[in-house]
Amino acid sequence: MTVSEPVPLAFVPAGGAVREAVTKMGGQPVWIEEPQWPLSRETGERMQFLGQFALGGGRLAYLFMTGGEDDFVDGTYEPEGGENALVVQPGGRVPGFVTVEQRAEGPSAGEDHVPRAAGAGADANADERPWQFLGTPGIEPNWLQGEESPGADWQLVVQLDSCDLPFHVNFGDAGVGYAFLSPDGKEGRFLWQCG
Template sequence: MRRPVRFEPSSEATGMPVTKLGGQPVWLQTPQWPVSRSLGEPMTFIGQFRLDGDGGGRLAYLFMTDGEEYVDATWEPEGGENAVVIQPDGSVPAFIAVRDLGEGPSWPMKDHLPVHQQVHGDEEAWEFLGGEPLWLQGEETPGPGWQLIGQLTDRLGHNFGDAGIGYIFVSPDGAEGRFLWQCG
């Protein structure tokens, strides 16, 4: 089921393992900060998402290479310019290198926490957690059984192309994640 949300700035940083955008990750195990394939530098932390359905307090951390010149490379789920790290007990995909960094680049600098949003009439929510994706260009689920964690717009300044939407997925076994975006 889709849970429509919007993200609003928090008055203070949270050190709790909650769904949020920005700030710094709240690591549940040893930090695994992904490194951009093209730059060899840490990717930008976008946010963390609770995987509530597992009953065990797990998080999916989303990262993406920052910079206008890399936008075209960040849409691809296995291109090495974005990453989803699952903790605890997730596995880092072979196409991603990580560093043991507790903190690194982040956008926006302040934590943004989700606020559930009402959808009225036949209005469609484009930012939500869970449910089925609303594809802009056509279905691109990473594989059979992959579940949508969340769908984000570029409203907060993340560059997902022109009026783009980002899609965060977790594998059927819950061990890996993938991210991709489409634009209009």
């Protein structure tokens, strides 16, 4: 398999609520099917919506994580700890370690931001831009602490550097988050590492 080049992106203010099924950070999810808002395993409260990412074929992966700027719950870095979730629609399945409720809106990390391709003048070396939207078969993550893929043939959807996001997310000290899609395309996993 040929390894494709990553596509570095910057997220810029949308100037209002985004209501289309497109890649974005913040705001509220644009549900394709019935809402599936994940709940924290520890607190039972709704997780914070971080963003949604286009997967192709009219599908989206919705990223959630427990806590906000002032809240801390341990285990948000664990892919199966019940403190983060990557929900896939349509036709996805919620993993057994995640509890969801049918609520369309909830806590958000910030206002809507949409992607914009980073110009070549900004930084031509994509390996140094670990917040790239990847989502292309063959793209490998830029691990901070060593390989932690959820399993064989899981595809990287997005890699997010907490220092370069448009709002605060707690991925530890200058951490990077990694979202993956299962080989059958129906289930997601998320984890983060920090330096």
